[in-house]
Structures are given as C-alpha cells and as structure tokens.
Amino acid sequence: MRVLVTGANGQLGKCLQKHSGNFPEIEFLFETSQTLNITSEEALANFFNQYQFDFCVNCAAYTNVEAAESKKGLAFQVNSEAVKSLAEQCKTLGTKLIHISTDYVFDGLKFSPYVESDAVNPINIYGASKLQGEAMISEHMDRFFIFRTSWLYSEFGHNFFNTILKKAEDRADLNITTEQIGTPTNANDLAIFILNLINVKSDAFGLYHYSNQGEASWYDFARLILEEKQLEYQVNLKATFSYPTKAKRPKFSVLDKSKIENTFKIKVPHWRESLVGLLKKVE
Numbered sequence: 001m002r003v004l005v006t007g008a009n010g011q012l013g014k015c016l017q018k019h020s021g022n023f024p025e026i027e028f029l030f031e032t033s034q035t036l037n038i039t040s041e042e043a044l045a046n047f048f049n050q051y052q053f054d055f056c057v058n059c060a061a062y063t064n065v066e067a068a069e070s071k072k073g074l075a076f077q078v079n080s081e082a083v084k085s086l087a088e089q090c091k092t093l094g095t096k097l098i099h100i101s102t103d104y105v106f107d108g109l110k111f112s113p114y115v116e117s118d119a120v121n122p123i124n125i126y127g128a129s130k131l132q133g134e135a136m137i138s139e140h141m142d143r144f145f146i147f148r149t150s151w152l153y154s155e156f157g158h159n160f161f162n163t164i165l166k167k168a169e170d171r172a173d174l175n176i177t178t179e180q181i182g183t184p185t186n187a188n189d190l191a192i193f194i195l196n197l198i199n200v201k202s203d204a205f206g207l208y209h210y211s212n213q214g215e216a217s218w219y220d221f222a223r224l225i226l227e228e229k230q231l232e233y234q235v236n237l238k239a240t241f242s243y244p245t246k247a248k249r250p251k252f253s254v255l256d257k258s259k260i261e262n263t264f265k266i267k268v269p270h271w272r273e274s275l276v277g278l279l280k281k282v283e
C-alpha cells in the first residue's frame with residue numbers, strides 16, 4: 001500500500017512521520033510545501049500520475065488564524081482551491097482522501113458538544129476557508145474521510161503548547177484567556193488513529209469529529225502544562241477573560257466523538273491524560 005502525505009513538515013505531518021515506523025508494510029511519501037506545492041495543479045497531476053496512491057493524507061493547510069484575516073486570498077487558495085484539485089486527482093486515480101478540518105467551522109454559540117450534523121457558521125476567515133475545503137471534497141468525490149479536530153498541539157512546530165513552554169522558559173508573564181472552551185488535542189493521538197485507519201484499509205467514509213475527550217479553556221490548558229512541568233511558581237500565570245486578537249474565535253467548540261468512537265470501536269483519550277503523557281515523553 002502506498003500513501004502520500006502532503007504538508008509533511010507541519011506538526012501533524014511530523015507526528016505521522018514519527019509513528020509511521022510502526023507500519024513497515026506501508027510505503028509512505030512524505031512531501032513538504034517545497035517538494036509538493038498543493039496549489040500547483042500541474043505539480044499535483046504530475047505527482048499523482050507518477051505514483052499510484054491508495055491513500056492521500058492532506059496535512060497541508062494555511063493555519064495562521066490571525067494572519068488569515070488579512071490574507072483571505074491565500075487562505076482560500078490553500079484551504080479550499082488546492083483541496084479541490086487534490087480531490088479531483090484522488091477521484092481520477094482512485095485514491096482515498098483523508099483530510100483534516102477544524103472546530104472553527106462552528107460559531108461557538110452551542111452549549112453542548114458539536115455533532116457532525118450540526119449547522120456550520122464560521123466566524124473567521126480561516127474557518128470559512130476550511131469549511132469551503134470540506135465542501136470541495138464532499139461535492140467532488142465519495143471515497144473520503146474528513147476529520148474535524150481542534151486545538152492541535154505536539155512537540156513539533158508552532159502551537160499553543162510550545163508557545164507556553166517557550167514563554168515559561170523566558171519567564172514571561174502569561175495572560176491567558178478563559179473566554180473560549182474547547183478541547184486540546186494531541187496531534188500524536190490523531191496521527192496514530194489515521195495510521196491505523198489506513199492500515200485496516202477502512203472504507204467507512206464520511207465526516208467525523210476527532211478531538212481528545214473533555215473540555216478546557218486555553219487557561220486550563222496552559223495551567224496544566226505549567227503544573228506538570230512544575231513551572232507554576234516561576235511563571236506569573238493570570239487568567240484573563242478576553243485576550244485581544246484580530247480574528248474572532250468560537251466561544252465553545254467542543255466536538256462530540258460518539259460517531260468516530262462507535263464506528264471505529266476506539267476510545268479517544270482524555271486531553272489531560274494525553275497532555276501529561278506527552279510532557280513525560282518530552283522531558
């Protein structure tokens with residue numbers, strides 16, 4: 001079985017690379033923005049025609065939520081138009097597409113976890129571009145998986161977890177918002193789930209929610225990182241209701257995992273357990 005991973009130098013891509021060694025029978029091609037720019041239709045066509053992929057995992061995305069507000073064209077180009085080209089290539093060549101979407105497709109006005117059939121209504125450009133990307137897939141092909149996830153973090157790349165650790169190392173004051181409730185998700189957990197799905201050649205296609213279990217504010221998330229690293233006394237951590245940003249973010253974006261747990265007979269780990277596990281490993 002041959003699998004293409006796009007955006008392989010991002011944090012999810014790196015987690016897939018890290019765990020792919022446990023699946024020696026699968027041949028992976030890990031392509032970065034340098035080796036396969038998904039906004040180039042020509043590059044995609046050449047690539048897909050050269051190799052016969054069973055699965056394509058699209059980890060390539062424009063993920064800067066703040067910058068997207070003033071880079072709408074670029075956000076839509078990568079998160080929507082390029083996804084359409086990818087979907088077309090997958091459809092033409094019989095490749096199953098695994099795509100990652102976000103909790104930011106919701107407006108956050110609900111008070112209970114979002115299920116897959118809930119109405120979408122993004123409140124920032126990034127969320128709107130990702131939602132359009134979902135539509136580009138579901139309108140153009142059938143053999144796809146879309147996994148909406150939230151608040152991804154890992155030891156790799158730019159994410160809230162690494163930002164907090166860096167600020168703690170620099171002994172910077174931390175003012176962290178309590179205004180948003182969601183679920184931090186260890187990208188390693190999502191990567192392992194995706195690899196297992198590929199390994200069993202699943203064809204339970206569709207849209208699913210995958211984030212870790214439980215709920216937290218960004219403040220709760222930062223606090224547990226500092227407590228576990230025993231840094232809470234050397235850093236001045238303050239809860240702040242509102243933290244000024246350019247982009248609006250949903251106030252509530254916890255995802256309901258019943259569909260994915262029931263379909264794939266898995267138990268999704270709780271965010272606290274997963275965070276503590278990662279902090280132990282990266283010590």
Ligand SMILES: NC(=O)C1=CN([C@@H]2O[C@H](COP(=O)(O)OP(=O)(O)OC[C@H]3O[C@@H](n4cnc5c(N)ncnc54)[C@H](OP(=O)(O)O)[C@@H]3O)[C@@H](O)[C@H]2O)C=CC1
Pocket residue numbers: 006007008009010011012013032033034036037038039058059060061062063078082100101102103130148149150151152153157158159
């Ligand atoms: N991070 C999060 O909190 C969440 C992420 N998601 C989704 O999960 C997926 C993975 O996210 P994550 O790993 O965190 O994101 P990252 O920003 O860490 O990685 C994205 C990768 O995409 C690459 N990329 C950007 N543009 C292109 C392009 N035109 N062609 C090829 N590659 C490109 C980037 O390369 P380069 O750096 O060179 O530009 C980068 O390596 C994305 O779809 C994202 O929307 C969903 C919910 C939460």
Ligand SMILES: Cc1cn([C@H]2C[C@H](O)[C@@H](COP(=O)(O)OP(=O)(O)O[C@H]3O[C@@H](C)C(=O)[C@@H](O)[C@H]3O)O2)c(=O)[nH]c1=O
Pocket residue numbers: 063064065066101102103104149150151152159160163174175176177180218243245249
């Ligand atoms: C750095 C920092 C952020 N914040 C706030 C700003 C914001 O409201 C919230 C999260 O900040 P960030 O900018 O790190 O996270 P953000 O870019 O909003 O993260 C999102 O990324 C995209 C890709 C997704 O798909 C989402 O699921 C989500 O993970 O925390 C503070 O309150 N204090 C701080 O020191």
